Amino acid sequence: MQASVPEHNDEVYRxxxxxxxxxxxxxxxxxxxxxxxxxxxxxxxxQLGLAFANSQWIVISYLLTICTVILFFGKxxxxxxxIKVFKWGSVLFIIGSxxxxxxxxxxxxxxxxxxxxxxxAMTMANSQGIVTEIFPAKERGKALGLIGTFVSLGSIxxxxxxxxxxxxxxWEYIFWINIPIGxxxxxxAWKILPKDVTLTKTKIDIADSLLFSFAIILxxxxxxxxxxxxYANWGIISSIFIGAISFISFIIVEYRKENPMLELSIFKxxxxxxxxxxxxxxxxxxFCFNILSPFYTQDILGMSALHSGYILMLFPxxxxxxxxxxxxxxxxxxxxxxxxxGLLVMIVAQIGLTFLHEGSSITSLAxxxxxxxxxxxxxxxxxxxxIMSTVERKQLGIAGSINSLxxxxxMVVGISLATSILFSxxxxxxxxxxxxxxxxxxxxxxxxxxxxFLVSSSLCFIGLILTGWRYAVxxxxxEKKVRNAS
Numbered sequence: 001m002q003a004s005v006p007e008h009n010d011e012v013y014r015x016x017x018x019x020x021x022x023x024x025x026x027x028x029x030x031x032x033x034x035x036x037x038x039x040x041x042x043x044x045x046x047q048l049g050l051a052f053a054n055s056q057w058i059v060i061s062y063l064l065t066i067c068t069v070i071l072f073f074g075k076x077x078x079x080x081x082x083i084k085v086f087k088w089g090s091v092l093f094i095i096g097s098x099x100x101x102x103x104x105x106x107x108x109x110x111x112x113x114x115x116x117x118x119x120x121a122m123t124m125a126n127s128q129g130i131v132t133e134i135f136p137a138k139e140r141g142k143a144l145g146l147i148g149t150f151v152s153l154g155s156i157x158x159x160x161x162x163x164x165x166x167x168x169x170x171w172e173y174i175f176w177i178n179i180p181i182g183x184x185x186x187x188x189a190w191k192i193l194p195k196d197v198t199l200t201k202t203k204i205d206i207a208d209s210l211l212f213s214f215a216i217i218l219x220x221x222x223x224x225x226x227x228x229x230x231y232a233n234w235g236i237i238s239s240i241f242i243g244a245i246s247f248i249s250f251i252i253v254e255y256r257k258e259n260p261m262l263e264l265s266i267f268k269x270x271x272x273x274x275x276x277x278x279x280x281x282x283x284x285x286x287f288c289f290n291i292l293s294p295f296y297t298q299d300i301l302g303m304s305a306l307h308s309g310y311i312l313m314l315f316p317x318x319x320x321x322x323x324x325x326x327x328x329x330x331x332x333x334x335x336x337x338x339x340x341x342g343l344l345v346m347i348v349a350q351i352g353l354t355f356l357h358e359g360s361s362i363t364s365l366a367x368x369x370x371x372x373x374x375x376x377x378x379x380x381x382x383x384x385x386x387i388m389s390t391v392e393r394k395q396l397g398i399a400g401s402i403n404s405l406x407x408x409x410x411m412v413v414g415i416s417l418a419t420s421i422l423f424s425x426x427x428x429x430x431x432x433x434x435x436x437x438x439x440x441x442x443x444x445x446x447x448x449x450x451x452x453f454l455v456s457s458s459l460c461f462i463g464l465i466l467t468g469w470r471y472a473v474x475x476x477x478x479e480k481k482v483r484n485a486s
Contacts, residue, residue, distance in 0.1 A: 012194045016134050019192055020143055023127045024150040025185040026090050029178050030120035031151050033097075034062060034411060035158025035287075039294055039309075040171045047171070050106055060224045061110045063412055065117035066124065067220055068213045070405045074125040075261050077400075082126035082133075083193050089122020090189060094182040100175035116175075121404075128400035132388050134194065146327050147384055151407060157316040158290070163309030208261045211250045218243030220409075223416040230433070231420070266399060274470050275386040276406050278339065278463040282379055283410025285350060285456040288418040289315075289372060292449055297365075300358055300442045314366055315373040322377025327385065335382030336471040342379030343464040349375055350457035354450040358442045414456075421455060422448035 012019070037044075037059050045055040077085040096116025103109035128147055135143045165173050222239035229236060254260040267273045297308040326338055349371035356365060387403050425448035426434040430441070438444055 012134055013136075015192055016139075016143075018188070019134060019194070020131060020146070022185050022188045022192065023086070023123075023130060024147060025181060026086075026093065026120075026123040027127050027147060027150045028154040029097075029182065030093060030123055031154030031407075032158055032161070033116065033120065033175075033178070034059075034066070034154075034408070035290060036162040036165075036174050037062070037158075039158070039162040040166055040174055043166055043171045044109075048104070048106060048109070055106070057106065057110055058113060060221070061113045062117045062120075063224075063408055064217060064220055065114050066121045066408050067405060067412070068216045069118060070121040070125050070408070071212060071262055071402070072209050073122045074129075074400060074402070074404075077126040077129060081195075082129045082400075083195070085122050086126045086130060087186075087189055087193065089119045089126075090182065090186050091119070092116075093119030093123065094179060094186065095119070097175045097178040097182065101172040124404040125400055128384070128388050128403060130193075132400075143327075146324060146381065151380070151384075153316045153319060157313070160309040160312035160316070163294075163306055163312075167304075167306040167309075208250065208253060208257070211246060211253065212261065215243050215246035215250055219247060220412050223412060226416065226420065262402075266402070271386060271470065271474075272399070274466050275339075275383050276402065278343070278379075278467055279383055279387065279403065280406045280410045280413075281459045281463040282343075282346070282376065282383075283407055284414040284417060285346065285460050286372075286376060287411050287414025288452050288456040289350075289353070291415050291418045292422065292452060293369075295437065295445070296356065296449060299437055300445060301360070301365075311362065311366060312369065314369045315376075318370045318373030319377040319380075322374045323381045326378050327381035330382035330385050335386050336467065336474060338382040339379050339386070340464065340467045340471055342375050342377070342383075343460055343467055344375075345371060345378060346375035347457050347460045347464060350453050350460060353453040354457075356449075357446055417455070418452050421452045424448075425451045 041055045041058065044050070044058065048055075073085055073089070093116055096112055096114075096119055099112035100109060100116060103112055131143050131147060162174055165177065218239045220243075222236050222243060226233070226236045226240070231237065250262075251264070254262050255264055293312055294308055297303045297311060303311070326342070330338055349368050352368040352371065356368070384403070388399060422445075423434050426438070426444050429444045429447050430438060434444075
């Protein structure tokens with residue numbers, strides 16, 4: 001059963017873009033904090049006296065926590081109100097950010113990151129559902145597309161913005177920068193966010209939630225540790241294997257439940273499923289670039305962290321320009337055609353990255369980065385709209401949380417895939433196991449980097465084929481309806 005109020009009232013309609021802005025401040029900050037820490041790890045490790053391998057838990061704890069609890073909070077939003085869960089999540093995120101900056105040990109910083117991640121998951125899981133409820137159908141594509149823009153901007157801006165902040169203020173401020181912005185956004189949220197529109201009367205199965213959390217922790221933990229210690233380690237192999245078995249068990253249990261935490265019926269919608277899968281692929285490809293680009297610009301081209309940050313900012317700047325245009329167009333013409341074009345440009349850009357070398361000019365690097373930003377802007381907006389516009393209103397919370405889960409999984413898989421391929425190729429070239437850059441041997445790093453971008457471009461090609469097939473089928477269905485009507 002559902003309890004609902006009219007879809008739109010005049011006050012909510014007038015304030016819709018202000019509400020949208022508040023929602024996306026937290027969308028940007030929560031996704032930014034998934035990647036901004038990477039560039040700060042050497043500095044944090046030095047100041048806290050950590051081994052670099054141990055400092056990886058600062059990143060791992062955040063991503064793992066989000067992936068573990070995001071479906072739970074999506075379901076909770078459907079039950080008790082997406083806006084209510086979003087509000088309290090924003091408060092928790094700011095508290096976690098505040099604590100992170102005061103951390104003087106690894107354990108305190110990891111605990112603070114977990115608090116921050118729980119708040120981020122509460123906002124991520126529900127923001128898209130809120131937007132879908134408050135915007136009329138004619139503007140929904142543009143609004144949902146812009147959410148995708150903020151998500152991708154936050155994810156990809158991390159290394160560039162982080163380099164600038166660390167160079168001028170210090171590592172603590174990559175967390176503290178959230179506080180003044182977040183306090184203003186929270187004040188606005190409590191004042192302008194409307195009451196919840198749709199509530200679903202159901203129960204959360206704690207056993208299912210725990211099984212899902214157990215599976216995700218073992219799977220993602222195994223993947224993240226595998227890139228660090230290698231996948232020949234029996235503990236890591238066991239973690240991934242048991243995690244996979246647990247996840248399969250979770251799917252079987254959910255399939256048989258009347259009110260499951262993960263409504264598998266949502267995947268029977270091919271438009272939703274293909275759009276989700278393509279989003280997963282794009283985040284893998286973007287994070288392959290995200291994890292390798294600081295190494296290439298700083299260690300191979302010899303840029304400072306500050307100058308590296310400036311050149312990498314071309315990605316989010318280009319995306320910020322293209323994505324709103326793409327989102328607006330998706331309300332007028334086929335969003336599927338635009339996503340196809342975005343993936344096509346992305347493949348060209350990824351292949352272009354394989355031609356970069358030690359003596360590449362800043363101009364050529366900038367060209368490929370701009371193309372990547374443009375392709376992501378073209379793809380994200382209409383694809384996000386397709387994901388959220390093809391489900392029932394009562395499924396908006398779970399659809400949004402699935403979308404966010406897939407996004408974070410894409411980040412994890414992108415990081416793991418890129419580093420695993422990079423170090424595997426480097427090890428083959430060097431003749432011994434390599435887990436870091438080899439001084440005076442940029443050719444070995446470049447060989448690995450080129451293979452990574454070939455693999456990521458191949459993944460994008462799979463997405464291109466699926467998107468093209470989806471577009472062709474939908475056109476045939478539309479033409480058939482026209483013929484039958486005439």
